[in-house]
Amino acid sequence: MNMEEMSLPLHSWFWLIVPMFSVFLLSILNYIMSRSRKSESSRTSIRKDSDGNEPVSG
Amino acid sequence: MNTATVVTFILYLCALIAFGILFYRFSETLSDYVLGGRKLKSGVAALSAGASDMSGWLLLGLPGAVYAAGLNQIWIAIGLSIGAFLNWQFVAARLRALTEMTGNAITLPDYLEQRFEDRTRVLRIVTATVILLFFALYTASGLVAGAKLFESSFGWGYEPALLAGAAVIVVYTFLGGFMAVSWTDFFQGILMFLALITAPIMLVFFFENWGTLVAGVAEVDASFLDVYHEMTLIGILSLLAWGLGYFGQPHILARFMAIDSPKSVPKAQMIGIGWMVFALFGAVFVGFTGVAYFAESPLPDPEFVFLVMVQELFNPWLAGILLAAILSAVMSTVDSQLLVCSSAIAEDFYKGLLRPSAKNRELVWVGRISVVAVALVALVIAWNPEAMVLELVAWAWAGFGASFGPVILLSLFWKRMTLQGALAGVITGAVTVLVWHYLEGGWFNLYEILPGFLFSAAAIYVFSMRSEPPSRSVTDKMDGM
Numbered sequence: 204m205n206m207e208e209m210s211l212p213l214h215s216w217f218w219l220i221v222p223m224f225s226v227f228l229l230s231i232l233n234y235i236m237s238r239s240r241k242s243e244s245s246r247t248s249i250r251k252d253s254d255g256n257e258p259v260s261g
Numbered sequence: 262m263n264t265a266t267v268v269t270f271i272l273y274l275c276a277l278i279a280f281g282i283l284f285y286r287f288s289e290t291l292s293d294y295v296l297g298g299r300k301l302k303s304g305v306a307a308l309s310a311g312a313s314d315m316s317g318w319l320l321l322g323l324p325g326a327v328y329a330a331g332l333n334q335i336w337i338a339i340g341l342s343i344g345a346f347l348n349w350q351f352v353a354a355r356l357r358a359l360t361e362m363t364g365n366a367i368t369l370p371d372y373l374e375q376r377f378e379d380r381t382r383v384l385r386i387v388t389a390t391v392i393l394l395f396f397a398l399y400t401a402s403g404l405v406a407g408a409k410l411f412e413s414s415f416g417w418g419y420e421p422a423l424l425a426g427a428a429v430i431v432v433y434t435f436l437g438g439f440m441a442v443s444w445t446d447f448f449q450g451i452l453m454f455l456a457l458i459t460a461p462i463m464l465v466f467f468f469e470n471w472g473t474l475v476a477g478v479a480e481v482d483a484s485f486l487d488v489y490h491e492m493t494l495i496g497i498l499s500l501l502a503w504g505l506g507y508f509g510q511p512h513i514l515a516r517f518m519a520i521d522s523p524k525s526v527p528k529a530q531m532i533g534i535g536w537m538v539f540a541l542f543g544a545v546f547v548g549f550t551g552v553a554y555f556a557e558s559p560l561p562d563p564e565f566v567f568l569v570m571v572q573e574l575f576n577p578w579l580a581g582i583l584l585a586a587i588l589s590a591v592m593s594t595v596d597s598q599l600l601v602c603s604s605a606i607a608e609d610f611y612k613g614l615l616r617p618s619a620k621n622r623e624l625v626w627v628g629r630i631s632v633v634a635v636a637l638v639a640l641v642i643a644w645n646p647e648a649m650v651l652e653l654v655a656w657a658w659a660g661f662g663a664s665f666g667p668v669i670l671l672s673l674f675w676k677r678m679t680l681q682g683a684l685a686g687v688i689t690g691a692v693t694v695l696v697w698h699y700l701e702g703g704w705f706n707l708y709e710i711l712p713g714f715l716f717s718a719a720a721i722y723v724f725s726m727r728s729e730p731p732s733r734s735v736t737d738k739m740d741g742m
Binding site: 208209210211212214215218219222223224226227229230231233234236237238241 | 332335336338339342343345346349350470471472473475476479486487488489524527528530531533534535538541542545
């Protein structure tokens, strides 16, 4: 039997891919933002301590 | 069943028990035994939450549903992934922080009692009782699923299979407590993930390309390609609403409470949601390809689509590992539920009400004995293979989601919430789920979790606003977050 190739309907593709991958991408984004907040607060601590105190490690 | 498969499987079970022995000495306090001393690393917390959440449904139920009905089964996967994301996003870090601030609460009933300064202890008793009742049924359903798997995989009788599965789970949970459970969950989660990624990859090669596969499915039933097929608005809302359950599931919330720091939550969220999304895709894909793969000889039981595929496509050693993955899915949920019940008995009833001055060693042993006791109760319920325990899972999920979900959420964000509001929320959620389940027709066909959640939230608001505002000491805790 000759099996022609087919594809899913567009709306099926949409609901299959968009919601679940969106939450995954949001989670990655959230992690990246938390890392940059952590780096920012480390830089702030080092800057504050440069007024005569020992630099804060990490 | 091939010898290689059996050997691989037995080695896997021995490894689980080894984890229990390894962590036996770790538990010096009840906090160690039921929450790992709040030292759980983000990766372990993430996969343990995911594996505890997803039971046999992920490798049996979901592929089976897609195999039997097509892609219109995707809605529950969408609802669950959104719900899990929101749970990590809004609940995880705050619950971790606030449970530590409220007298280092190690259980949800303990947290709620401290959060609302409930000197009557009613909230603790009500919530701990709800946990024990629902989880006894939920655990029984897991044991039934595990026994049926043993039965079909090894040709055992139902009762020996039930006892064997329960015995392995109880041994490592009894010995090693939360750390054994979390680390076994972690490796079980990896196994489940690998199984759900590997099988689809093999299947795509089997069909040469995606287009041929889709055509093969359409040959069987073209409506399987359509996510809207036979779906009503109520049907779609009901499946999406499963995501609401996350806010109230004690065994998942326990992972949030146990994580080593609120700052570890974003990384855990990324790992956990990534695991979940790819695992759900894999499960849907297995069911979908099963339609084409078994087109010539349809399966008598749709839920065995993954099991049969694994045995046909993979070499016996790998098949043993993948079989272990299926049982992992069941065990990783049952062990977490047993431990939550154990914590309810040891912390909320024994220490909370009977012996507040009990020493750590005594409490750890009460916890251990409770694991065995709850397992025995669940075994009695599960003894009859025809008992409709599997149908009760949806009800238990809704029960927890509606009675605990709004209470937990609002307790983390709303300072004005009172003890009376919390009690009203728990009771309203539970009663709504119970009553709505038995009503039929029109909007009553909606999955009971949605009205339960909404009515519970409304009850919390009304009863909180009609009662005295909380004391300064309570609101100060929230301000300290």
